[in-house]
Amino acid sequence: MTWRPWVIASLLVLAALVNGTLLYFEVIPSRQVEQGETNLNERLKNLTYIPGNRRANFQAMGMDVDLAEATASNFNRFSRQREKFERLLDEQAPELSRVLCPAELPQPYGAMSILVYEENGVRRVVDPATLRQFEHQKWFDASLVYPIYNAYERTPNRRAEATIMGVSAALLGMEEDALEGRSPFSSGVLGSWGFSNLSSQQPRVRQLVIEYFSLMHFLTELANTGDGICA
Secondary structure (H helix, E strand, C coil): CCCHHHHHHHHHHHHHHHHHHHHHHCCCCCHHHHCCCCCCCCHHHHCCCCHHHHHHHHHHCCCCHHHHHHHHHHHHHCHHHHHHHHHHHHHCHHHHHHHHCCCCCCHHHHCHHHHEEEECCEEEECCCCCCCCCCCCHHHHCCCHHHHHHHHCCCCCCCCCHHHHHHHHHHCCCHHHHHHCCCCCCCCCCCCCCHHHHHHHCCCHHHHHHHHHHHHHHHHHHHCCCCCCCC
């Protein structure tokens, strides 16, 4: 008795199962996304930026409870500087309203253009204590932030950690990895997608996320108050 036909048959069945599984998990953009239509339920555009919503908003952006709490606690670093930030917002209202008010690119993505700078190829969050003026950062214009937003957020298959993963990719300068699905942004059966894996490979990202999201949320709160620049 020869085993060769059985081995070949088994391999064919295995190949069919793997192929079917991969097709099942494959994220295929809908015609809505491909045509750039805006009738998708873009979760970030439904958030309300007020102090009482901070932790809930951070969790909606993909943070777990512990990270959301750590990010909300970071407000203590700069909340006492409220008057300074309110003055800066008033002085620079025309340019800041484009990133802190409701817009095509929601605040978690758009605010990186004024809150994240690049030095020697490394991106860092501005220091609130020494900040004297908001400046639009040139790296943002040449970045792939817009494509990441479209790929991660504007899809009917949006993942729970879409925002924290998309923003983290930009904070780390890993936009191409995120768009190409390279580890730790890979998905599917054998993928390593997730902030836990990302922070294991890039330990500095956790602190970057805490610094950036807290400052972004705080400034967006100020901008959208009753007498803020978005009113």
